[in-house]
Amino acid sequence: MNMLTFVSRRLVAMVPVLLGVTILTFLLSHVIPGDPARLLVGQKASDEVVKRMREELGLNDPLHIQYWNYLKQLLRGDLGMSIRNRRPVVQDLAERFPASFELTFVSLLICVIIAIPLGILTAVRRNHVVDHVARVLALLGVSTPVFWWGLLLLLIFYFRLGWLPGPGRIDLAVPPPAGHTGLYILDSLLSRDWRALGSSLRHLVLPAFCLCYVYLAVMTRMVRSSMLEVLNLDYIRTARANGLPERAVIFRHALGNALVPTVTIVGLSFGELIGGAILTETIFAWPGLGSYMVDSVLFLDFPAIMGCTILVCLIYMAANLIVDIAYGFLDPQVRWG
Amino acid sequence: MGEKLLLQVENLHTYFYTLQGVIKAIDGVNLCVREGEILGLVGESGCGKSVTALSILGLVPSPPGRVEGGRILFEGEDLLAKTPAEMRSIRGSRIAMIFQEPMSSLNPVFRIGDQMIEVIKLHKKVSTGSARIQALEMLHEVRMPDPEAVLAKYPFQLSGGMLQRVMIAMALSCEPSLLLADEPTTALDVTVQAQILNLMKDLIRKRNAAVLLITHALGVVAQTCDAVSVMYAGTAVESGSVESIFRSPAHPYTRGLMECIPDPSRKSGKLKIIPGTVPDPVNPPPGCRFHPRCYKATATCSQIRPDPVRVGPDHVVCCHYPEEG
Ligand SMILES: Nc1ncnc2c1ncn2[C@@H]1O[C@H](COP(=O)(O)OP(=O)(O)OP(=O)(O)O)[C@@H](O)[C@H]1O
Ligand code: SF4
Ligand SMILES: [Mg+2]
Numbered sequence: 210m211n212m213l214t215f216v217s218r219r220l221v222a223m224v225p226v227l228l229g230v231t232i233l234t235f236l237l238s239h240v241i242p243g244d245p246a247r248l249l250v251g252q253k254a255s256d257e258v259v260k261r262m263r264e265e266l267g268l269n270d271p272l273h274i275q276y277w278n279y280l281k282q283l284l285r286g287d288l289g290m291s292i293r294n295r296r297p298v299v300q301d302l303a304e305r306f307p308a309s310f311e312l313t314f315v316s317l318l319i320c321v322i323i324a325i326p327l328g329i330l331t332a333v334r335r336n337h338v339v340d341h342v343a344r345v346l347a348l349l350g351v352s353t354p355v356f357w358w359g360l361l362l363l364l365i366f367y368f369r370l371g372w373l374p375g376p377g378r379i380d381l382a383v384p385p386p387a388g389h390t391g392l393y394i395l396d397s398l399l400s401r402d403w404r405a406l407g408s409s410l411r412h413l414v415l416p417a418f419c420l421c422y423v424y425l426a427v428m429t430r431m432v433r434s435s436m437l438e439v440l441n442l443d444y445i446r447t448a449r450a451n452g453l454p455e456r457a458v459i460f461r462h463a464l465g466n467a468l469v470p471t472v473t474i475v476g477l478s479f480g481e482l483i484g485g486a487i488l489t490e491t492i493f494a495w496p497g498l499g500s501y502m503v504d505s506v507l508f509l510d511f512p513a514i515m516g517c518t519i520l521v522c523l524i525y526m527a528a529n530l531i532v533d534i535a536y537g538f539l540d541p542q543v544r545w546g
Numbered sequence: 547m548g549e550k551l552l553l554q555v556e557n558l559h560t561y562f563y564t565l566q567g568v569i570k571a572i573d574g575v576n577l578c579v580r581e582g583e584i585l586g587l588v589g590e591s592g593c594g595k596s597v598t599a600l601s602i603l604g605l606v607p608s609p610p611g612r613v614e615g616g617r618i619l620f621e622g623e624d625l626l627a628k629t630p631a632e633m634r635s636i637r638g639s640r641i642a643m644i645f646q647e648p649m650s651s652l653n654p655v656f657r658i659g660d661q662m663i664e665v666i667k668l669h670k671k672v673s674t675g676s677a678r679i680q681a682l683e684m685l686h687e688v689r690m691p692d693p694e695a696v697l698a699k700y701p702f703q704l705s706g707g708m709l710q711r712v713m714i715a716m717a718l719s720c721e722p723s724l725l726l727a728d729e730p731t732t733a734l735d736v737t738v739q740a741q742i743l744n745l746m747k748d749l750i751r752k753r754n755a756a757v758l759l760i761t762h763a764l765g766v767v768a769q770t771c772d773a774v775s776v777m778y779a780g781t782a783v784e785s786g787s788v789e790s791i792f793r794s795p796a797h798p799y800t801r802g803l804m805e806c807i808p809d810p811s812r813k814s815g816k817l818k819i820i821p822g823t824v825p826d827p828v829n830p831p832p833g834c835r836f837h838p839r840c841y842k843a844t845a846t847c848s849q850i851r852p853d854p855v856r857v858g859p860d861h862v863v864c865c866h867y868p869e870e871g
């Protein structure tokens with residue numbers, strides 16, 4: 210089986226899941242208390258207006274027809290109007306998504322860059338000083354709440370030392386870089402806007418660290434334990450019996466196999482963080498999906514909540530697909546079997 | 547077969563420091579392998595056969611294990627005095643090892659060819675191209691069908707027997723003078739076992755290499771080996787030529803082992819077993835370690851550890867009251 214059929218099979222397998230999610234969000238909009246038409250036209254509108262709105266929205270049709278219409282609407286890329294600001298939800302999401310994506314990506318990148326070497330080091334030097342220090346830091350990481358870290362970082366590096374900027378994605382005085390992706394780093398690189406690049410990078414540091422700390426702890430321990438497990442396997446003994454230097458044993462023979470569980474964690478973390486970095490986004494006033502979702506919930510903005518749900522779900526599935534493809538690269542048995 | 551000693555293990559001690567206590571896995575083992583000789587190392591499970599082989603290669607997992615004493619002379623050099631780098635250059639080139647589980651002994655994510663070529667390049671310092679040619683030749687020699695295709699395969703695409711052929715090819719690719727084979731056929735189908743053993747024997751004889759063949763099957767020893775060493779609970783209890791040991795086993799334990807071999811000609815149907823159990827490696831019995839199970843044990847046996855005594859031209863036994871005839 211080649212990679213293409215592998216990927217297309219996985220894509221086909223996603224269709225039922227997606228349908229399930231749309232049914233869920235659709236039903237959600239029907240079990241909520243309150244009348245969507247009323248919400249849309251506002252409290253002061255007359256009953257006549259509400260009735261017309263109901264007609265217009267098709268709320269009097271049978272449920273399955275309504276679902277069908279909803280699905281058609283979704284396929285056109287229409288997620289409805291936000292109740293809160295009367296803008297298409299798609300437009301809101303398109304603005305919010307790149308912010309979340311950039312933050313999550315950078316944060317997990319930092320995480321991976323630190324966690325993999327540290328995990329290897331603590332595995333190879335297990336029960337030595339590095340291992341103990343890393344263990345304490347990891348414990349600290351998983352047992353301290355994110356908002357505490359966020360506030361502490363802001364307090365030290367922004368208020369006290371002034372080394373790094375505070376809330377937001379970019380300095381107010383700096384115009385956002387021109388470009389289509391909405392990813393400030395990418396856009397500023399493409400348009401050679403070094404000022405915007407510097408500013409947005411500096412803005413990323415604190416939230417990215419704050420977001421990655423917990424995952425860093427988990428991932429380091431994970432790399433360590435899977436490394437230790439792999440180093441005990443028969444083929445590692447064979448590699449050593451063949452006289453391979455320890456460097457080759459660890460990096461060529463053990464690492465690839467030891468990273469398989471880590472790839473899963475990275476993939477799932479990505480899905481989790483992109484819509485779930487609520488505390489970090491709130492503390493750092495980061496205009497991402499997490500804070501958008503919180504606002505939507507507070508405003509009972511159902512089209513927005515549903516839109517977010519579907520988007521996050523799509524991202525989660527995409528992350529899973531990428532994990533599966535990575536498996537294919539790491540493990541020939543998945544690719545060929 | 548030369549008379550020159552290739553490997554000499556003297557009074558080897560290898561301990562494991564575990565939470566349960568110190569496991570004296572090897573507690574004073576003596577062995578010697580002559581050039582070109584196939585020495586069988588037999589004994590019950592847990593008696594320390596694998597740890598002996600790993601000690602020779604310097605691969606005892608550490609922690610918790612450590613070689614605590616003794617000498618391992620290989621081609622006149624003391625392996626225990628070597629630096630890690632010196633040991634690495636010996637492993638895979640002058641001493642090679644194959645293991646019990648062919649299915650898990652090769653890296654699942656690399657092709658067979660890449661794994662063979664890696665080792666050949668490492669020790670022979672040749673180009674990838676010529677390493678590949680040598681890998682192909684080796685696969686031919688182990689009578690692998692379609693070697694060219696096998697090079698491109700992943701381990702999970704081959705059967706256990708085929709993988710063990712690959713392991714043999716890999717082990718012999720750098721012309722070692724000693725091969726440590728740790729139960730190389732135990733995990734294989736009965737029909738394949740004899741094939742693999744014969745193949746190994748052929749290739750070894752052709753190269754005039756020596757083998758330390760670890761097994762718990764005396765039948766395998768009788769068919770394959772020139773000499774045999776019997777281990778019991780971390781000690782070597784008897785060693786000698788296959789002929790002399792099978793003709794006149796001098797240690798009660800060896801005798802017991804032989805009586806355990808199912809004999810199709812005997813119709814009694816009852817298999818004899820040695821009464822008692824293997825001693826606890828943390829607190830081994832004092833004196834002769836076999837005394838709690840030995841039918842001839844005396845007060846001396848439970849107090850004084852028997853020294854090796856010569857009972858034949860090259861037949862040595864560690865027992866106060868060796869059997870005669
Ligand atoms: N990594 C280890 N940690 C602790 N103890 C060990 C370790 N490896 C081996 N031992 C101990 O050393 C002793 C000898 O083990 P060894 O594997 O050499 O036995 P063996 O003769 O090869 O048995 P088998 O026929 O089952 O392979 C056993 O008591 C075992 O518990
Ligand atoms: S020394 Fe004694 S106990 Fe040990 S094997 Fe010989 S007779 Fe038996
Ligand atoms: Mg063993």
